[in-house]
Amino acid sequence: xxxSAARKTGQSNSTAPITSxxxxxxxxxxxxxxxxxxxxxxNLFYSYANRSSGLIDPEGIENLCSDxxxxxxxxxxxxxxxxxxxxxxxxxxxxxxxxxxKALRADTVNxxxxxLPELEKEVKRPSNFVDFYSYSFRYCLTEEKQKSxxxxxxxxxxxxxxxxxxxxxxxxxIEYLKIQNDYKVINMDQWMGFYHxxxxxxxxxxxxxxxxxxxxxxxxxxxxWMQEKRT
Amino acid sequence: xxSMRFTITTLVALVLKSFIxxxxxxxxxxxxxxxxxxxxxxxxxxxxxxxxxxxxxxxxLYSGLVxxxxxxLKEISKSIEAAQGDSFLEELNRKWNDHNKALQMIxxxxxxxxxxxxxxxxxxxxxxxxxxxxxDNIIHSSKIQTRLLNTLLELVHRERTGEVIDRGLxxxxxxxxxxxxxxxxxxxxxxxxxxxxxxxxxxxxxxxIECCDCGxxxxxxxxxxxxxxxxxxxxxxxxxxxxxxxxxEKEMIANHMLSLVHMENSGLVNMLLDDKYEDLGRMYNLxxxxxxxxxxxxxxxxxxxRETGKQLVTDPERLKDPVEFVQRLLDExxxxxxxISLAFSNDKTFQNALNSSFEYFINLNARSPEFISLFVDDKxxxxxxxxSEEDVExxxxxxxxxxxxxxxxxxFEKYYKQHLAKRLLSGKTVSDDAERSLIVKLKTECGYQFxxxxxxxxxxxxxxxxxxxxxxxxxxxxxxGPTLVVQVLTTGSWPTQPxxxxxxxxxxxxxxxxxxxxxxxxxxxxxLSWQTNxxxxxxxxxxxxxxxxxxxxxxxxxxxLMLFNNADRLSYKEIExxxxxxxxxxxxxxxxxxxxxxxxxxxxxxxxxxxxEEDAFFVNDKFTSKFYKVKIGTVVAQKESEPEKQETxxxxxxxxxxxxxxxxxxxxxxxxxxxxxxxxxxxxxQLQSRFLANPTEIKKRIESLIERDFLERDTIDRKLYRYLA
Numbered sequence: 033x034x035x036s037a038a039r040k041t042g043q044s045n046s047t048a049p050i051t052s053x054x055x056x057x058x059x060x061x062x063x064x065x066x067x068x069x070x071x072x073x074x075n076l077f078y079s080y081a082n083r084s085s086g087l088i089d090p091e092g093i094e095n096l097c098s099d100x101x102x103x104x105x106x107x108x109x110x111x112x113x114x115x116x117x118x119x120x121x122x123x124x125x126x127x128x129x130x131x132x133x134k135a136l137r138a139d140t141v142n143x144x145x146x147x148l149p150e151l152e153k154e155v156k157r158p159s160n161f162v163d164f165y166s167y168s169f170r171y172c173l174t175e176e177k178q179k180s181x182x183x184x185x186x187x188x189x190x191x192x193x194x195x196x197x198x199x200x201x202x203x204x205x206i207e208y209l210k211i212q213n214d215y216k217v218i219n220m221d222q223w224m225g226f227y228h229x230x231x232x233x234x235x236x237x238x239x240x241x242x243x244x245x246x247x248x249x250x251x252x253x254x255x256x257w258m259q260e261k262r263t
Numbered sequence: 264x265x266s267m268r269f270t271i272t273t274l275v276a277l278v279l280k281s282f283i284x285x286x287x288x289x290x291x292x293x294x295x296x297x298x299x300x301x302x303x304x305x306x307x308x309x310x311x312x313x314x315x316x317x318x319x320x321x322x323x324l325y326s327g328l329v330x331x332x333x334x335x336l337k338e339i340s341k342s343i344e345a346a347q348g349d350s351f352l353e354e355l356n357r358k359w360n361d362h363n364k365a366l367q368m369i370x371x372x373x374x375x376x377x378x379x380x381x382x383x384x385x386x387x388x389x390x391x392x393x394x395x396x397x398x399d400n401i402i403h404s405s406k407i408q409t410r411l412l413n414t415l416l417e418l419v420h421r422e423r424t425g426e427v428i429d430r431g432l433x434x435x436x437x438x439x440x441x442x443x444x445x446x447x448x449x450x451x452x453x454x455x456x457x458x459x460x461x462x463x464x465x466x467x468x469x470x471x472i473e474c475c476d477c478g479x480x481x482x483x484x485x486x487x488x489x490x491x492x493x494x495x496x497x498x499x500x501x502x503x504x505x506x507x508x509x510x511x512e513k514e515m516i517a518n519h520m521l522s523l524v525h526m527e528n529s530g531l532v533n534m535l536l537d538d539k540y541e542d543l544g545r546m547y548n549l550x551x552x553x554x555x556x557x558x559x560x561x562x563x564x565x566x567x568x569r570e571t572g573k574q575l576v577t578d579p580e581r582l583k584d585p586v587e588f589v590q591r592l593l594d595e596x597x598x599x600x601x602x603i604s605l606a607f608s609n610d611k612t613f614q615n616a617l618n619s620s621f622e623y624f625i626n627l628n629a630r631s632p633e634f635i636s637l638f639v640d641d642k643x644x645x646x647x648x649x650x651s652e653e654d655v656e657x658x659x660x661x662x663x664x665x666x667x668x669x670x671x672x673x674x675f676e677k678y679y680k681q682h683l684a685k686r687l688l689s690g691k692t693v694s695d696d697a698e699r700s701l702i703v704k705l706k707t708e709c710g711y712q713f714x715x716x717x718x719x720x721x722x723x724x725x726x727x728x729x730x731x732x733x734x735x736x737x738x739x740x741x742x743x744g745p746t747l748v749v750q751v752l753t754t755g756s757w758p759t760q761p762x763x764x765x766x767x768x769x770x771x772x773x774x775x776x777x778x779x780x781x782x783x784x785x786x787x788x789x790x791l792s793w794q795t796n797x798x799x800x801x802x803x804x805x806x807x808x809x810x811x812x813x814x815x816x817x818x819x820x821x822x823x824l825m826l827f828n829n830a831d832r833l834s835y836k837e838i839e840x841x842x843x844x845x846x847x848x849x850x851x852x853x854x855x856x857x858x859x860x861x862x863x864x865x866x867x868x869x870x871x872x873x874x875x876e877e878d879a880f881f882v883n884d885k886f887t888s889k890f891y892k893v894k895i896g897t898v899v900a901q902k903e904s905e906p907e908k909q910e911t912x913x914x915x916x917x918x919x920x921x922x923x924x925x926x927x928x929x930x931x932x933x934x935x936x937x938x939x940x941x942x943x944x945x946x947x948x949q950l951q952s953r954f955l956a957n958p959t960e961i962k963k964r965i966e967s968l969i970e971r972d973f974l975e976r977d978t979i980d981r982k983l984y985r986y987l988a
């Protein structure tokens with residue numbers, strides 16, 4: 033494993049440099065350091081991973097969370113998954129783990145925990161947030177070929193992901209979703225549509241909303257419902 | 264010099280004098296009878312004039328001419344002023360003629376001066392000078408100018424009030440003014456004439472409006488207009504025609520347009536209602552002369568038509584009889600077609616207004632498509648019996664016209680299919696040719712897809728005939744038994760029917776099975792299912808007193824009747840068990856045979872109209888009918904009941920979804936990338952010939968297609984959609 037770690041840092045053991053410049057020295061020093069870091073990251077992985085599957089499973093994640101003193105339903109775990117580009121909800125592969133922790137420069141649980149506030153800030157940056165937002169939807173698609181998420185789960189996800197930014201919109205929309213009958217599931221297009229709705233449409237007056245534009249129909253209905261409520 | 268002046272004066276005076284003398288009746292002069300100077304005298308004068316100019320006395324000659332003629336004219340002026348009453352114009356006319364003749368002569372005499380001295384000094388040529396002097400000294404003389412104008416206007420007024428005037432004299436005087444220059448004609452006559460005329464017609468039109476109805480008024484206005492045109496032809500400058508007609512048009516028509524059109528009891532709407540072609544034609548011809556005239560007529564006609572139409576289609580009384588309803592629409596269309604062709608000279612803008620009005624109100628009633636199909640059904644069943652081929656075409660073409668106005672053509676298609684199916688299956692169509700002719704018209708209007716299934720229905724009927732022949736040919740032993748006629752319907756072409764259970768009597772079911780195996784023997788891989796709810800049967804029955812009748816019934820009814828071959832009394836429950844016909848159908852079936860006067864081949868106890876579970880049924884031995892063949896079947900197309908209507912509407916909506924999707928995909932495939940509003944517009948346009956697509960529904964379909972990865976939203980501009988190959 034060490035060999036592969038070393039290979040990953042780009043310095044081959046077999047070929048010694050003919051000339052040693054400062055960069056080469058630095059590189060070899062940092063590669064040694066990074067290979068050490070990688071080793072620690074890997075070790076950390078295996079401390080949570082399931083023996084037989086070789087992956088961190090939901091149980092392992094729960095352990096990690098309690099070690100970090102973060103609730104496993106906390107949005108920061110989702111953010112961590114985003115950073116890792118984790119594909120399957122509830123599981124982390126070694127590659128994903130490495131990716132995430134390396135980017136966060138954390139090789140211990142403590143460092144990981146300390147990296148969380150910084151991660152939060154990073155996610156909240158507008159350029160990243162859209163990506164995170166769409167990621168969070170995909171992350172919840174558990175079945176193969178699943179394209180939509182049921183209303184109940186969507187409500188929870190909305191609250192988790194957008195609640196802090198757009199409290200009012202989220203609350204009203206959740207209320208609407210629960211009482212309407214037209215849709216039993218929400219798809220990606222509608223999910224993204226809601227985000228753009230929050231960022232573009234003035235709330236709660238909704239004065240700049242135009243149903244003749246390409247907004248998803250569910251939002252047209254939502255706006256109509258809001259306007260009826262008001263009268 | 265003295266001699267020179269003398270010569271000039273003599274020269275001119277001589278000429279003029281001769282005229283004065285002539286006038287006074289003294290013909291003693293050197294002039295001959297036509298008033299021309301004799302040749303000798305002429306050449307003498309001419310040579311004198313010539314010499315004068317040659318020796319540079321042109322100036323003197325000219326100014327002498329001016330002063331002599333002026334003073335002469337002043338004399339003339341006095342004599343004209345002295346004329347009394349009517350002779351004023353005559354005197355003026357006479358003196359004018361004299362003057363003209365004199366001018367001609369003077370011009371001839373002074374021709375050399377005209378050609379040499381005058382051009383080089385840029386002085387007014389002789390003839391023109393003569394006219395100007397006449398104008399300045401006679402026409403514009405203070406005692407004549409006003410009097411002349413007033414006299415002329417007075418005469419025109421008299422003529423307008425019915426008097427006869429001397430038109431020749433008028434013509435001459437007017438011509439005089441025209442000869443004096445268009446400015447003179449305009450300033451000294453035409454302008455005041457137009458003003459006075461405007462005042463005259465303003466007053467007159469006000470009087471007429473108060474005492475005449477619309478038709479009479481228009482007649483009077485037309486008369487006045489024609490009079491003025493005639494007046495111009497007879498004694499005014501042709502260029503005045505358009506000006507005076509404008510005055511009449513403005514005062515008599517334009518200013519009163521709205522009062523005329525909306526006049527109570529006689530206005531436009533009344534004319535339309537009473538088909539007053541002549542009055543309408545007159546109104547059209549008069550109004551087209553004024554700005555917005557035709558627009559006004561068109562607007563009133565349109566709003567009246569829309570209102571009438573709206574009432575027609577929403578009147579609950581009318582809606583009870585669909586055939587009547589459609590007939591009324593056709594009558595209304597005929598009425599207005601006649602009006603437009605006879606009175607409005609087939610004006611295209613009026614045709615368009617008619618079409619848009621019909622389109623508006625026909626679609627106000629959601630049942631219009633159904634009703635039009637029922638109308639056609641009625642005609643094709645019996646209405647066209649005995650009608651000639653050309654007349655059939657005429658009626659069908661008129662129906663097609665109404666069809667074109669429908670927005671929901673797909674609803675019509677659905678009903679048409681249902682009704683056609685019933686007609687074909689019951690063999691109740693009057694004319695095969697008429698049926699096919701209509702299908703061809705529908706195909707021309709809507710394209711091949713609209714009618715391919717309908718044509719499939721006809722094909723099935725024909726094929727079935729052939730199949731039946733083949734069946735009986737290969738089963739000669741069946742010749743004595745009941746005759747089976749099977750129509751094999753291809754599922755996709757015919758309106759979908761729910762499959763209904765029904766136990767056929769033994770004889771029938773055996774026969775049906777034989778047919779089934781025959782058919783499947785020649786058509787492997789197909790499945791046949793009997794549609795017992797769509798069949799008919801002819802049943803020979805003998806009643807209590809021996810009366811024999813042939814009953815034409817539905818298959819269900821036949822099943823029920825056949826039971827009575829083996830039992831005298833049957834309860835509802837027993838019948839239900841034996842036939843396994845669904846309750847609602849069975850009840851209707853029993854009602855039609857036991858509760859309807861003239862068709863009561865069965866007797867029910869109790870005699871109530873409703874069918875109760877415990878009711879008992881018997882053959883009605885006392886049944887009578889004057890006809891041998893009695894029809895009891897219930898397969899006629901009828902206006903749908905409320906729940907049936909809902910169901911059809913739902914099916915139509917369901918059918919629209921794939922059509923909308925197909926349109927979206929077609930459009931996106933060719934455009935690749937398109938924004939939201941344009942998609943909506945294009946889809947609506949593509950589907951226009953079938954139905955009016957709902958933008959919300961289109962949006963729903965787009966979202967569905969996005970979900971199924973046919974389309975995607977552009978990530979940067981969310982108004983754009985992209986086609987995913």
